[in-house]
Amino acid sequence: MTISKEEVKHIALLARLELTPEQLEQFTRELDEIISYARKISSLDTENVKPTTHAMQVGNILREDEPRSSLSNEKALQNSPEKEGPYFKVPRLVE
Amino acid sequence: MKYKPVIGFEIHTELLTATKMFCGCEVGFGGTPNTRVCPICLGMPGTLPAPNKKAIDYTIRTALALNCDIQSPTYFDRKNYYYPDLPKNYQVSQNYNILGVNGYMDFSMGDSRTKRVGIDNVHIEEDAGKLMHPEEKAADYSLVDLNRAGTPLIEIVTEPDLRSVEEVEAFMKAMKNLLEYIEVSDCKMQEGSLRFEINISLREKDTDDFGTKVEVKNLNSMKVVSKVLEYELKRQSRMLDEGKKIMPETRLWNEVTGKTKSMRTKEEAKDYRYFPEPDLMHIEISSDWIERVKEELPEMREEKKERFIREFSLPEYDAEVLTDEKKIADYFEKTLAKCKTPKAVSNWIMTEVLRELKEMDEEIDEFPVTPACLATIINLIENGTISGKIGKTVFEEVFKTGKDPEKIIEEKGLKQVTDESAIQSVVQEVIEENPDTVEKYRKGKTKVMGFLVGQVMKKTRGKANPKMVNELLGKELQE
Amino acid sequence: MNIETLSIKEVQKKLKEKSISVPEIAEALFRQIDRVEPTVRAYISLNRDMVLKKAHALQEELEKDGYPETPSLLGIPIALKDNLCTTDFPTTCAGKILEKYHSPFDATVVEKLRANKALILGKTNMDEFAMGSSTENSSVQKTANPWDVKKVPGGSSGGSAAAVAAGETLGALGSDTGGSIRQPASFCGVVGMKPTYGLVSRYGLVAFASSFDQIGPLAKTVEDAALLLQCIAGYDERDNTSFAGEVPDFDAGLKQPVKGKVVGIPGEYLDKGLNPEVKKVFESVVHKLEQEGVECREVSLPHTAYAVATYYIISTAEASSNLARFDGVHYGYRSENPEDTMELFTRSRSEGFGDEVKRRIMLGTYVLSSGYYDDYYLKALKVRTLIKQDFEKVFETCDAILAPTCPTTAYGIGEMEDPLEMYLGDIFTIPANLAGLPGITLRGGYDDKGLPVGVQLIGDSFKEASLLNFAWNLEQALNLREYPQL
Ligand SMILES: [Mg+2]
């Protein structure tokens, strides 16, 4: 096994996902299969190879510091599941 | 003390750009919540970041001012964590190829000593929004305002080179002053545009091993940092004395209890999973770019001091005091823009303004006597409307009430009396009421003149023009 | 009018001749939609009244100003994959988590289509968040392949490909992260193109994997695809990865002969795993091209075997972060009565995402997590470099690469159960995404059940004009214009 159930649980927590016991079984099995397959890249020698972070080097154009119009408060909150006054509303925060 | 403190800082400062880091929303403080927001800073699906050039310029400027090496290319990374004030649930920051590295800052300890603190790195990132917790005790919800989300932020990470409360205080003051001098931030701590996070560990004397590092967040003034530091030094040394182990953790300062408290974070729920931001290309910082940033660097302290001496014929001491803090120098120049007597302005600032400011323990931006007010007072003295002494009274009054100086003079009738006949009649009165003293004078005891002048001033409640009093009194006594 | 058999160019000709009006085109398409949509189920959102109103407005404009000279899509109905943000239709990514989401802005490509006066017809089905190769991962419905309604249309742009194939639109846009335009185009027998990374702005495309995603056209002909690409390509200041160069005129050299040009055929793509019927069709296509005077020579892309692994590591890593924003706070699905914010996040995401999306978020989270970054994520970035270099080497001597688009033809709905097996089906399309290169797929022939078999041309970066020129010549030589019977 490349990945344990405990690890899958930890990953789910990091990703803010909740898995049922059946899903945990299933995901552990599937992730193990995929990760085992993905490990084939470890056999390649990449000693002096630079990582590619972007598909294409297309230069880099930066934005001038000039204001653009913002959304109205109404538009900003238009899709929000819960709001109060001009705010988005969330249940209490537990760190 | 058995233990030696080892202290470092993480400093966040919001930049003085017009717009946010990755969108055209305006940067600001206050206002109606969620009105300086757009699809980009709300993290809406399909949006992409467009980096603000000026924010990069300011980061380069800060890195240069902190003697850093500029890395090119530099790039952004995503820092992944879930928080309701972070719309994308990742913060665009820098982790792998940070813009400025390996720097240092020298600062004065107030006497002749200078201290050097290493700067691990200077990087650019975006600020988060704000969470409001409703006043009611039982409220089981929070409210989210994203006006601040996406504000350009520089983070400065120091080496753990500070060793005492005294050093920490001098360092913070110097860092704030430097950031003000290079004009990248307004550094208003009360508005959160300058924020300190401190990390503290204790090391046994005579060893080189660093102890366990404890971080404290939520520090909204320098005074609080000092309090936190003193509290932590006591707490940690007591724990070590008792043979307890210090855990690496993040603590929060509670102003009410005056204590720090462990942030009970579910540590296993966090792992920032930094990786290069695929939506942003690498940034090549050419030597031309660096040169341009250097050229745009505002006037620094030494230059300013020399200019003050040259342009305003100020004594070196005055120039030294006035340029000690950028904001004081600005106050001086703003005052001077409205009156033409540099030395008088300098005197007023060095005595009255700085004294009151120190007592207030506030920033000069909060000082009730604005440069315009001070200029008015000085002008009124110069043109003889009020005496210098009354000027101080007016200053005190403006300081206390924030009222307009001319209004105060008007309301309190503080205008200088320059009407010759009015003064003449008071002089006459004083001479008549003090025959003995007049006699003494006439017998050659000219020293009593002072007493008589005083009597005239007393009768006019200080408003008589002193020069005229002297003249008229002299004339009368000759007879 | 048999709208299902007409290309954009053919309809444009009729519009110019005034033998048809914009509302008539729209009405004809809605009739076709009424007829076939109950079986094909290509669309998620349609709004007949709104679209017909716009059709009338466009017709008025046409009558007032005449047909524009410059490349235009005036009155041409176009369908959009539902991961492209639109202000008039919802944008759901076929996921429960965005079920009722209305974007406050139009994607750049949508703005461009509107500026070119296209008629946006509706939004098409897809695998949820573009994660999948069969459109079966849609939380809304399963789309059928018009050539055999028991088969999948491919994915993730399956709705767009099926809509074009079934004559339910004249053209469509899709997105291609690992083959999501080219593979469904291949399964549905239409032309599908993924441009060079950076040629088309991604602003307003709901991100799956940022360093791979590209928007591209699906159409009945190469000429139509060229026209659509012309209308959506170009620099966009809102996309920092957007290419700032000039967009060439794709029409100018489209019909030039390709005699004497060199095409490379990667030996690694013809290995085991390739369905024999697909191989047979592919070989006949090679033969056709040779008859056109093109030199076909075998080349090597030695790191092909690592492409799928590399792709799934990097793309899921990016996706795990891109999809973190769906947390039930500012928009989208929110779980009922969460106790605290942790529960709000966890439950909204768990209830709002489908299994495949969860699987990829989990994989991406894993490869970035502490202790695994170097071995998986960073290593994959390096292998990506090797794969890119393989292509660079081939393009030193070849004008284009010819390959099968997929190892198989369309498979049955519900047939593919193993995720890894599904991933491996993208082996021929993924390398172009890893290298950022343009690729175009077109119908090369049929298998013995009559299902279309796609072939793919891959070009050097920003050489779309040359690639389209190759594809046009091949299309002419093959001359396949059969339509599915629905
Ligand atoms: Mg930071």
Ligand SMILES: [Zn+2]
């Ligand atoms: Zn914004």
